[in-house]
Amino acid sequence: MELLNAQTLAKLAGVKLRARAVVDGVLSGLHKSPHQGQSVEFAEHKEYAPGDEIRHLDWKAFGKFDKYYIKRFEHETNLHAVLVIDGSASMGYRTGPLSKLDVAKVLAGALAYLLVRQQDAAGLTIVTGETSRDLPARAAAGHLRLVLDDLESVSPQGTTDLFRAADHLAEKISRRSLVILFSDLFDDREEALKRILQLRARKNDVAVFQILDPAELTFPFDDPTLFLSMEDERQIEVNPREIKQSYLEEIGGFLNSVRASCGEADVDYELVRGDDSLDAVLLRFLARRQERRR
Amino acid sequence: MTFVHPWMLLGALAALIPLLIHLFDRRRPRPHPFGAISFVLRSQRRTASRLRLKRLVLYTLRTIILVALPVALARPELKRSAQAATIARGPAATSIILDASMSMRYQDGGTAFFERGRQQARDALRELLPDEPANVLICGPGVIPPPAASFNRGRLRELIDSAKPTFGVADLNRCLDLAAQSLEENPMPGKRLVLISDLAAHALHLNLPPPTVQKANGQRLRPEVVIRDAAGGKLWPNRAVVDLKVEPAVQLGPKSFQFTFTVRNFSPEPVHDLEALLKISGQVVAKGFLDIPAHGASQKTLSYHFSSGGVFAGEVTISGDSLMADDQRSFVVSVPKEVRALIINGEPSAVRYRDEAFFVEAALGAPGSPVRETTKDAEAAFHDAFDQYDLVLLLNVTAPGPDVSRRLIDFVQRGGGLFISLGDHVEPELYNKQLFELLPLPLRMVKTAAEADEPDADRKAAKLAKISVDHPIFSPFTGPAREGLMSARFYKYMLLEAGSAGGSAKGTEVLATFEDGAPAVAIARRGQGRVVLYTSTVDRDWSDFPIRTSFLPLIQRFSAFLAGSLEEREEIKAVVGNVVALSAPGMAGMVTARAPSGGMLPVRAQDDGRFVIGPIEEPGVHQVQDSSGRPVPELSFAAVLDPSESDLARIRPEELTAYFGQGAMKDSGPDGKQRHLPFWSWLIVAAALAFFFEGVLLRK
Numbered sequence: 002m003e004l005l006n007a008q009t010l011a012k013l014a015g016v017k018l019r020a021r022a023v024v025d026g027v028l029s030g031l032h033k034s035p036h037q038g039q040s041v042e043f044a045e046h047k048e049y050a051p052g053d054e055i056r057h058l059d060w061k062a063f064g065k066f067d068k069y070y071i072k073r074f075e076h077e078t079n080l081h082a083v084l085v086i087d088g089s090a091s092m093g094y095r096t097g098p099l100s101k102l103d104v105a106k107v108l109a110g111a112l113a114y115l116l117v118r119q120q121d122a123a124g125l126t127i128v129t130g131e132t133s134r135d136l137p138a139r140a141a142a143g144h145l146r147l148v149l150d151d152l153e154s155v156s157p158q159g160t161t162d163l164f165r166a167a168d169h170l171a172e173k174i175s176r177r178s179l180v181i182l183f184s185d186l187f188d189d190r191e192e193a194l195k196r197i198l199q200l201r202a203r204k205n206d207v208a209v210f211q212i213l214d215p216a217e218l219t220f221p222f223d224d225p226t227l228f229l230s231m232e233d234e235r236q237i238e239v240n241p242r243e244i245k246q247s248y249l250e251e252i253g254g255f256l257n258s259v260r261a262s263c264g265e266a267d268v269d270y271e272l273v274r275g276d277d278s279l280d281a282v283l284l285r286f287l288a289r290r291q292e293r294r295r
Numbered sequence: 296m297t298f299v300h301p302w303m304l305l306g307a308l309a310a311l312i313p314l315l316i317h318l319f320d321r322r323r324p325r326p327h328p329f330g331a332i333s334f335v336l337r338s339q340r341r342t343a344s345r346l347r348l349k350r351l352v353l354y355t356l357r358t359i360i361l362v363a364l365p366v367a368l369a370r371p372e373l374k375r376s377a378q379a380a381t382i383a384r385g386p387a388a389t390s391i392i393l394d395a396s397m398s399m400r401y402q403d404g405g406t407a408f409f410e411r412g413r414q415q416a417r418d419a420l421r422e423l424l425p426d427e428p429a430n431v432l433i434c435g436p437g438v439i440p441p442p443a444a445s446f447n448r449g450r451l452r453e454l455i456d457s458a459k460p461t462f463g464v465a466d467l468n469r470c471l472d473l474a475a476q477s478l479e480e481n482p483m484p485g486k487r488l489v490l491i492s493d494l495a496a497h498a499l500h501l502n503l504p505p506p507t508v509q510k511a512n513g514q515r516l517r518p519e520v521v522i523r524d525a526a527g528g529k530l531w532p533n534r535a536v537v538d539l540k541v542e543p544a545v546q547l548g549p550k551s552f553q554f555t556f557t558v559r560n561f562s563p564e565p566v567h568d569l570e571a572l573l574k575i576s577g578q579v580v581a582k583g584f585l586d587i588p589a590h591g592a593s594q595k596t597l598s599y600h601f602s603s604g605g606v607f608a609g610e611v612t613i614s615g616d617s618l619m620a621d622d623q624r625s626f627v628v629s630v631p632k633e634v635r636a637l638i639i640n641g642e643p644s645a646v647r648y649r650d651e652a653f654f655v656e657a658a659l660g661a662p663g664s665p666v667r668e669t670t671k672d673a674e675a676a677f678h679d680a681f682d683q684y685d686l687v688l689l690l691n692v693t694a695p696g697p698d699v700s701r702r703l704i705d706f707v708q709r710g711g712g713l714f715i716s717l718g719d720h721v722e723p724e725l726y727n728k729q730l731f732e733l734l735p736l737p738l739r740m741v742k743t744a745a746e747a748d749e750p751d752a753d754r755k756a757a758k759l760a761k762i763s764v765d766h767p768i769f770s771p772f773t774g775p776a777r778e779g780l781m782s783a784r785f786y787k788y789m790l791l792e793a794g795s796a797g798g799s800a801k802g803t804e805v806l807a808t809f810e811d812g813a814p815a816v817a818i819a820r821r822g823q824g825r826v827v828l829y830t831s832t833v834d835r836d837w838s839d840f841p842i843r844t845s846f847l848p849l850i851q852r853f854s855a856f857l858a859g860s861l862e863e864r865e866e867i868k869a870v871v872g873n874v875v876a877l878s879a880p881g882m883a884g885m886v887t888a889r890a891p892s893g894g895m896l897p898v899r900a901q902d903d904g905r906f907v908i909g910p911i912e913e914p915g916v917h918q919v920q921d922s923s924g925r926p927v928p929e930l931s932f933a934a935v936l937d938p939s940e941s942d943l944a945r946i947r948p949e950e951l952t953a954y955f956g957q958g959a960m961k962d963s964g965p966d967g968k969q970r971h972l973p974f975w976s977w978l979i980v981a982a983a984l985a986f987f988f989e990g991v992l993l994r995k
Binding site for chain 1: 323324325326327328329330331332333334335336337338339341342346349
């Protein structure tokens with residue numbers, strides 16, 4: 002399978018195309034998977050009544066009992082998924098062709114496509130600074146277009162506020178849902194991530210895609226640089242070579258703590274680099290979830 | 296501190312570069328919006344103090360690099376700091392004086408002071424500026440003026456490389472004067488003396504004027520003096536055998552000698568149980584131990600009995616220290632051979648003390664005497680073969696007949712010794728007739744100064760008036776010993792024919808006379824033999840001399856002289872650095888002298904028949920050979936060191952400064968084991984280390 006890298010995706014205009022491309026890649030991968038495929042499962046028999054689907058008649062049962070029974074099926078899942086996009090200004094950072102927000106949008110679009118395709122409901126919540134915008138979860142095929150349009154319209158702004166995002170979700174989600182968060186998690190408050198993870202304690206299934214730019218992971222700067230905050234007025238002039246080691250230790254510690262927190266809260270965690278192949282990321286994510294289900 | 300290339304110091308201004316960069320660097324950092332700025336801020340806070348320290352260390356290291364390199368290229372010289380004024384006058388004609396005295400042989404950790412000094416001389420030569428002419432003076436005994444200063448560094452280096460330490464005394468005052476004089480002709484205004492020495496106090500006499508250089512206008516200027524201390528600035532302990540006396544040990548019998556030596560301790564610590572050995576012909580024959588106080592001396596006597604006569608060489612040694620040359624002292628001792636004497640008694644008597652030969656027998660048979668005497672009366676003795684004796688003594692004997700006289704003359708002519716004492720039995724005419732060829736002077740008549748039984752005989756009796764103490768026979772009779780000789784009273788004595796010698800006037804010598812000028816003792820050489828004529832009696836008939844204390848030694852001296860063992864081994868005193876004059880009577884042609892190390896010494900013949908050997912270059916036993924190359928043991932001699940070289944007491948620095956002036960400077964050197972690195976080398980090392988650590992810090 003040829004995986005899609007960031008450069009290839011960047012050539013495609015818009016979330017729809019990018020998401021579709023990723024989904025194609027994912028589906029191509031799924032067909033080859035021995036664990037793939039989900040369908041409806043037999044649930045119970047009921048006596049036939051006019052108006053029932055003739056094709057669901059159980060002819061074997063008719064042969065045994067001489068009565069018409071209709072086979073009733075139940076979908077394996079009846080998923081209600083909410084895709085949460087962190088639209089803060091820091092998500093606009095990029096050193097490659099795609100910003101972190103672009104990556105988040107592509108991943109969210111692809112997942113929405115997959116959810117709707119298997120008749121799950123997919124909703125969308127976009128958190129940007131002080132404001133949040135919600136698109137309720139629907140399983141209808143026409144709803145996908147609304148999701149993708151909404152994703153298309155997101156632009157980075159404001160600060161990262163996971164507290165507010167968590168509160169907003171807790172308020173909006175009324176039934177057991179799959180909450181998928183796309184964020185860099187750059188919220189200086191230590192309790193912010195835990196607030197998100199507490200959604201898991203409320204019987205929700207939670208997955209976190211932490212999206213970081215390669216430069217944020219490797220700090221590849223050499224010359225003296227004036228670093229400017231993308232969300233507020235902070236700035237600092239440093240010689241990157243002098244603090245690189247310390248920075249890598251800091252960011253490494255942060256990632257370890259996020260990973261550990263997610264593990265403790267039984268939350269799926271996926272670290273995504275801006276230059277990762279996103280279909281591979283999704284495949285990895287889906288495979289891990291399939292593993293968990295079994 | 297001075298600099299060879301001071302203009303290179305301008306390069307040190309480069310040390311300002313880091314500071315200027317810090318102050319004036321206006322490069323604007325590139326602004327970069329960054330999502331993870333929180334981590335940047337946290338990292339910066341975490342590393343701020345460490346970075347500040349790192350920057351400070353980096354700044355320091357870079358400054359060290361930028362300062363050390365130009366300063367090193369400027370070639371700073373710490374040791375010339377005291378001579379800044381001289382350097383400021385420009386380059387100087389230089390004379391390098393290397394002390395080659397015996398004390399420079401002192402070993403410090405296996406390296407002699409002289410070797411260290413040689414290296415310092417090489418350093419001094421290498422450190423000269425290209426336009427500084429130089430010469431080298433090796434300062435030992437018999438120093439000669441150095442040639443004029445030149446630019447032939449190779450020749451000077453050869454001179455330094457080939458220099459050897461001596462066993463002699465170095466006169467540093469004279470060497471400094473000669474070196475200063477050698478620079479007078481040089482047109483260069485600056486004059487410099489580089490003195491390389493162990494700075495032993497004995498070598499430099501501070502009461503003498505310091506060296507000066509006379510300018511063309513007659514003005515005398517004090518040159519710059521640079522002192523390099525080859526002894527490393529320390530006071531080194533030493534002990535040495537400084538004196539040795541070799542004397543017959545009469546109480547131990549004939550052919551016994553005692554060796555009394557003095558060992559001096561030149562260190563502030565006392566020495567206990569120091570082993571001393573007496574070696575004869577290379578064999579240890581006696582051993583002793585000494586305790587010596589700090590800065591004191593101790594004397595020890597070891598004895599040895601020789602089994603035979605002859606000339607023997609030996610040495611006294613003490614346990615070795617770091618200056619081994621003075622831990623031994625050589626000697627040459629002549630052990631008298633046995634002398635066979637025939638005493639012909641002219642007036643035997645049953646009463647012992649009236650016997651003519653009584654006192655002579657007692658004298659020759661005394662303990663320690665090498666004489667084996669045989670006493671016979673005249674009749675019996677004249678039938679003996681005289682050749683079986685070394686010595687014949689005619690004591691108041693009637694003149695022998697012609698045959699006996701002829702045999703006596705032959706005996707003497709062939710090398711025998713003849714002692715003649717007179718008395719009532721001696722008839723002058725007969726003696727003069729029969730023994731004319733032997734008598735030093737003919738006999739004339741007996742003179743009676745007083746009768747022995749007269750009341751005032753003592754006052755009237757004759758006394759000895761003049762004696763030749765220069766002659767070996769009478770040489771011991773000086774001081775109190777002379778009094779014992781001069782107080783003897785002579786009542787009668789034989790007058791001799793003055794001025795008309797016997798058989799041959801040649802070789803006749805009057806060694807003692809009475810108050811009236813009459814000879815008391817006359818000696819003569821006859822052929823290869825010798826004759827002593829004593830003009831009184833050897834018993835108490837004519838004199839009371841036999842009961843005087845001087846009689847015994849004088850009779851023994853007579854016998855030794857006549858047997859040829861008295862002057863055959865004159866004590867030869869030879870000191871290293873001096874010449875020695877040898878009397879070699881009867882030797883034809885030039886002699887040669889060989890030093891203990893095998894080298895030949897210069898020998899010059901003197902008009903008086905003596906040979907002057909030397910100057911002596913080393914201690915130990917020197918062999919003398921005749922013209923045919925055969926060793927002459929009787930002429931061999933032991934050269935000894937000047938004890939002053941054993942004292943390593945140092946001149947104090949303040950004394951040096953006061954003597955040479957403020958221009959003088961001490962350089963104690965790097966403990967002598969290795970050549971010290973010049974200061975600029977350490978600067979290079981410092982810059983390299985700073986460069987290394989800067990790289991390490993930058994990588995972190």
